[in-house]
Amino acid sequence: MSFFLSHFNYIAVAILMMAGLFVLFSSGNLIKRMIGLAIFQTSTGLFYISLAKVFGGTAAIAVEPGSSEARELASRLDPAYVAQYGVDGVVYSNPLPHVLILTAIVVGVATLAVGLAIAVRVREAFGSVEADEIDVLSRVEATQPGPQA
Amino acid sequence: MIAFETLHAAPPALTAHAPLLMVVAPLIAACAAALAPSARVSWMISVTGSVFAAWMALAVAGEVARRGVVDYVIGGFAPPLGIALHIDGLGVMVALLVSSAGVMASLYSGHSLTTEVGAEKHTLVQSGFLLCQTGLLGLVATGDAFNAFVFLEVSSIGTYALVAIGEKRDRRALPAAFNYLIMGTIGATFYVIGIGFLYAATGTLNMADMAARLATLDDSSVVQAGFAFVVVGLGIKAAMFPLHGWLPGAYSYAPSLISIFLAATATKTSIYLMARFVFDVFPYGAAFGQAFVTWVLAPLAATGAIVCSLQAVFEKEIRRILAFSSVAQVGFILLGLSLATVGGASAGLFYLGAHALIKITLFMALGGVALSLGARRLGEFAGVAREAPWSATAFAIGAASLAGVPLTLGFLAKWRLIEAALQAGAIWVVVVLAIASLLTFLYVGRMLEAIFFRAAPAGAPRAREAPVGVLAPLWVLAGLNIWFGLDASLPEQLANSAARALLGAAP
Numbered sequence: 001m002s003f004f005l006s007h008f009n010y011i012a013v014a015i016l017m018m019a020g021l022f023v024l025f026s027s028g029n030l031i032k033r034m035i036g037l038a039i040f041q042t043s044t045g046l047f048y049i050s051l052a053k054v055f056g057g058t059a060a061i062a063v064e065p066g067s068s069e070a071r072e073l074a075s076r077l078d079p080a081y082v083a084q085y086g087v088d089g090v091v092y093s094n095p096l097p098h099v100l101i102l103t104a105i106v107v108g109v110a111t112l113a114v115g116l117a118i119a120v121r122v123r124e125a126f127g128s129v130e131a132d133e134i135d136v137l138s139r140v141e142a143t144q145p146g147p148q149a
Numbered sequence: 150m151i152a153f154e155t156l157h158a159a160p161p162a163l164t165a166h167a168p169l170l171m172v173v174a175p176l177i178a179a180c181a182a183a184l185a186p187s188a189r190v191s192w193m194i195s196v197t198g199s200v201f202a203a204w205m206a207l208a209v210a211g212e213v214a215r216r217g218v219v220d221y222v223i224g225g226f227a228p229p230l231g232i233a234l235h236i237d238g239l240g241v242m243v244a245l246l247v248s249s250a251g252v253m254a255s256l257y258s259g260h261s262l263t264t265e266v267g268a269e270k271h272t273l274v275q276s277g278f279l280l281c282q283t284g285l286l287g288l289v290a291t292g293d294a295f296n297a298f299v300f301l302e303v304s305s306i307g308t309y310a311l312v313a314i315g316e317k318r319d320r321r322a323l324p325a326a327f328n329y330l331i332m333g334t335i336g337a338t339f340y341v342i343g344i345g346f347l348y349a350a351t352g353t354l355n356m357a358d359m360a361a362r363l364a365t366l367d368d369s370s371v372v373q374a375g376f377a378f379v380v381v382g383l384g385i386k387a388a389m390f391p392l393h394g395w396l397p398g399a400y401s402y403a404p405s406l407i408s409i410f411l412a413a414t415a416t417k418t419s420i421y422l423m424a425r426f427v428f429d430v431f432p433y434g435a436a437f438g439q440a441f442v443t444w445v446l447a448p449l450a451a452t453g454a455i456v457c458s459l460q461a462v463f464e465k466e467i468r469r470i471l472a473f474s475s476v477a478q479v480g481f482i483l484l485g486l487s488l489a490t491v492g493g494a495s496a497g498l499f500y501l502g503a504h505a506l507i508k509i510t511l512f513m514a515l516g517g518v519a520l521s522l523g524a525r526r527l528g529e530f531a532g533v534a535r536e537a538p539w540s541a542t543a544f545a546i547g548a549a550s551l552a553g554v555p556l557t558l559g560f561l562a563k564w565r566l567i568e569a570a571l572q573a574g575a576i577w578v579v580v581v582l583a584i585a586s587l588l589t590f591l592y593v594g595r596m597l598e599a600i601f602f603r604a605a606p607a608g609a610p611r612a613r614e615a616p617v618g619v620l621a622p623l624w625v626l627a628g629l630n631i632w633f634g635l636d637a638s639l640p641e642q643l644a645n646s647a648a649r650a651l652l653g654a655a656p
Contacts, residue, residue, distance in 0.1 A: 024335070030327060037334055044341050051349050097348070100295055104341055107302045108334075114306055115330045118313050118323060125320040138321045142466065142525075 009050035016043035028131040030119040034112060041108040048101040056081070057093035065089055153214035153642065158207035167212070168221040168234040171205035171244065172287040174198050175251070179279035188271035192259045195275040199255040202286060203248035206241070213241045214646070220292070228292065229358035235292025238646035242498060243421045244289045245643065246505050250413035251282045256622045257513055258406040260615075264520050265404040266314055274314055278406065281307035285418045294344050294430070295354045297422060298337060301386065304418075305333045308411065312403040319525070325398030332385055332395040339382030346375030356430050364432045373437050379426050380441065387419035389483065390453025393476040400472035405516025408468065412508040416479055417501055424486055424494075428651050433489070447487035451581040454480030458588035462595070466525045470592055471511055474551065477585060478504045484581065485566050488573045495648035496562075496569035502640050503550075503562035506633070510547035510626040514540050517615030517623060524612075527595065532605030536612040539620055541600050543627040550630040552593040553586055557634040 004011065020040030024033050056077040063070045065088035074082050074089050085091055119129055126134050159167060178198025185191035212219050213236060221234040236244065258278070262271050284304025291297050309330045315322030348354060350371040351362040366372050381392075388396040396416070400408050427446075431438050454477050461473035482504065485497020517540045524530055534541035550559035563586060570578035605611070615623070633640055 021335075024331065033331060037331060041334070041338055044338055044345070047342065048345055051345060096354075097345070100348075100354075103295075103299060107299065107306075107337075110306050111302070111309075111330065111334050114309050115327065115334075118309070118327050118330065121313060121316065122323045122327060125316060125323055131324075134324050138324060141319070141321055 009046065009053075013043050013047045013050065016040075016046065030122060030129040030131065031116075033131075034115050034119065037115065038108070038112055041104070041111075045101045045105060048097040048104070052094040052097035054085070054091055054093045057091045060092045060095035063088075063090050153210050156207065156211035156214065158204060158211055163205070164208045164212060166221075167205040167208040168219055168236055168290050169223065171202050171209060171248070172234075172283060172290055174201040174205065175279040175282040175286065179276045179283060182272055182279055183276035185272045185275075188262070188268060191272040191275040192255075192262075195255045195258065195279055196252070198279050199248065199251040199282065202282065203245075203252050206244045206248040206286075209236055210241045210245060213238060218650075221290075229353050229355035232296055233292045233355065234290045235357060236290055238643075238650035239421065239425070239498070239648075240289050240650075242502065242643040242647040243418060244286060246417060246502055247282065247285045247289065247414045250410060250505060250509055253509060253513070253622045253626060254278070254406055254410040254413075257409060257516070257619055260618045261405050261516055261520060265318055265406070267317060270314065274311065274404070274406070277307045277311045277314075278410065280304070281311065281410065285414055288418050289421060292356050293354050294347065294356055294359060295341075298341055298344065301340070301419075301422070302337050304415070305337065305386075308399075308407070308415065309333065311407045312399045315403045315407070318404070319402045321398065322402035325395075325402045329395040329399040332392075336382045336385030336392075339378045339385070341382075343375045343378030343380075343382060346371050346378060350375065356425070360430045360432070363430065372431075376426075376431055376437060376441070380423065383419050383423040383426070386416070387423055388416045388476050388479050389423075390449050390457060390476060390480055393453070393457070393479070396476055397469050397472040400475065400512075401466060401468040405512065405519065409509055409512045409516060412471070412475055412512050413505040416475070417505055420479065420482060420486075420501060424651060428486075428489070428494070433652075439489075442487050442489055446483055447578075450480040450483035450487060451578070452480075453477060454484065454581060454585040455588070458585045458592070461592040462588055464592075465527060467515060467527050467530060467596060467599075468512075468525070470527075470596060471508065471515070474589070474592065475504075475508060477589070478508075481563075481566065481582070481585065484578055485569060488569055488575060488578070489652070490569065490573050491648050491652050492569040492572050494651050495644045496565040498647045498651075499565050499637075499640060499644035500562045502644065503558045503633070506626060506629060507547055507550045507559055510623065510630060511544060511551065513619070513623045513626065514544035514547060517619040518544075518612050520615060520619070521613035522610060524610075527599045530596075530599050531603035532600075533612045534601045535605070537614040540615045540623065543620075543623045544600065545597060546627040546630055548593045548597055550634070552590050555634075556631065558630045558637070558640075559634075561634060561637050 016039060020036050020043060023036030027033050058073055070090050082089060082091055123129050126137050128134060175198045178194050182191040182194045185194055209219055219236045223232050262274060266274055281304045284300045287300035288297050309326050312329055313323055313326035350366055350369055351359050353359050385392045400412060457473045457477035461470045464470045464473060482497050482501045485493050485500055518533055518537050550557035553559045553563040567579050567582055
């Protein structure tokens with residue numbers, strides 16, 4: 001039980017990831033597939049943020065050593081723990097994964113935008129966003145001669 | 150041929166920053182091309198940007214030959230904390246490949262885009278093409294695992310849009326681009342998850358630093374999970390069988406400029422990154438790494454080489470034949486790498502370069518003819534050799550090289566693979582290669598038979614010879630196929646130093 005509680009974030013990540021992939025593969029609708037993709041990508045964000053969390057850590061904005069704020073932060077934690085992992089008496093969460101996932105979110109938004117734009121064009125060209133109907137129309141296309149210049 | 154040790158391609162002031170300029174030049178050109186007032190100007194910007202990047206890649210090649218490794222620290226923050234570019238023999242080989250393919254494709258694009266893409270989109274297509282180049286070169290140059298993901302996606306997002314542009318000629322480009330986007334994004338996300346695991350285990354993103362720390366961690370299940378995610382993610386991007394579903398559509402329906410560039414570079418850079426992770430970043434001595442190479446990589450590569458060659462034999466559309474052939478050749482390359490000897494890696498990487506040159510020749514010859522003909526199916530190419538003899542001959546040279554006819558580059562590439570397999574004592578690899586090569590002969594024969602020996606049906610639309618702007622780069626490529634077939638010292642030198650950089654002193 002304690003395993004589940006201490007790994008709660010990661011279980012949520014796994015569920016989100018699987019849910020995203022399931023929607024992605026089970027749905028024939030292009031828009032729904034984009035939704036699945038977005039959920040899948042978002043789960044990565046949660047994964048990275050969970051990695052970054054340090055027990056009792058505060059945001060990675062330098063606190064002046066010895067100030068009342070630093071003392072207050074340190075007083076919530078075991079002094080031995082702070083002495084082992086802290087910087088100037090304060091424990092910080094790791095900011096790097098936040099930065100990384102910020103980049104990944106930007107990449108994800110760009111992908112989503114391109115994907116939705118393509119879905120719009122598919123709708124204009126085929127009159128449908130259902131993968132089955134597009135497949136049928138594509139198969140007809142394969143028997144047609146190519147366009148002439 | 151050229152000895153890279155004595156190559157001083159650029160003045161020292163430029164050479165010092167060449168690794169960065171190689172990546173940044175196409176990026177700046179991409180912005181400029183998007184703002185260009187006319188298609189003509191954007192084409193000139195595209196050629197200039199690509200040529201400059203290739204020049205810088207040559208400058209880097211000289212430096213790497215002299216110093217072994219070029220490290221470029223960005224912004225004065227020393228690695229492992231800062232982000233660094235790290236180019237060794239392997240990186241140089243792939244960088245030269247990508248940038249020269251970029252030059253050839255951009256030269257070709259001047260003519261092809263006018264018929265294939267609406268005039269109002271030219272500037273944006275050139276911009277996307279240059280972005281794609283930036284991403285691929287950055288991926289090769291970077292020494293940072295997360296940076297590699299960003300560059301991978303920069304190139305991929307450009308590619309998705311460019312594949313979709315093919316809708317003017319063939320509306321199937323749209324669903325193909327959509328599938329590519331879905332698969333590509335899954336691949337990239339898997340890679341990011343893998344990097345997350347590795348970061349959790351090692352606390353670093355710098356590849357060299359990560360390699361040093363992983364060497365002490367090979368029992369960790371976190372590391373093994375990271376390895377699995379990274380390899381599957383890159384396997385999708387590299388079109389490793391059976392994760393290749395996106396490739397035939399994307400290659401077949403894209404505008405020919407994009408097929409040409411993608412066929413030569415896209416899967417190759419992902420193979421590069423996969424090889425870097427499997428052999429370099431992860432301690433190759435580790436049991437899971439070896440198990441992966443022996444029991445996953447090699448069998449899948451062999452299956453892919455045979456199954457996809459077989460599929461190519463039965464395809465009806467000519468560009469789909471070439472696309473399936475590409476997946477099969479990825480199998481050849483991975484088979485070479487999976488031998489895990491310096492000879493095998495060198496043969497696999499030599500094959501990688503050779504296949505890039507062969508496919509770019511074939512797709513360009515086809516693209517040049519299809520500009521006037523617009524044909525797709527094999528039957529529609531009947532008798533093209535009479536109307537467009539120059540393009541058809543170049544196609545034949547490329548096809549002969551693909552099949553591995555002696556005196557061509559393709560023959561040498563296959564020969565080296567077989568030699569390496571025999572040295573490593575892997576007889577079954579030789580058998581697989583023989584079967585796949587036989588199948589290659591079959592589909593190459595089908596294509597050549599249609600183009601050369603079949604008469605065009607009466608009343609069929611007639612092809613015109615490709616314009617000189619297409620024939621010039623095409624014949625340079627076809628000539629290289631023969632030249633390297635006779636004197637392969639240049640690609641051999643590159644492949645050998647790449648293999649040494651990859652496997653070091655390993656057996």
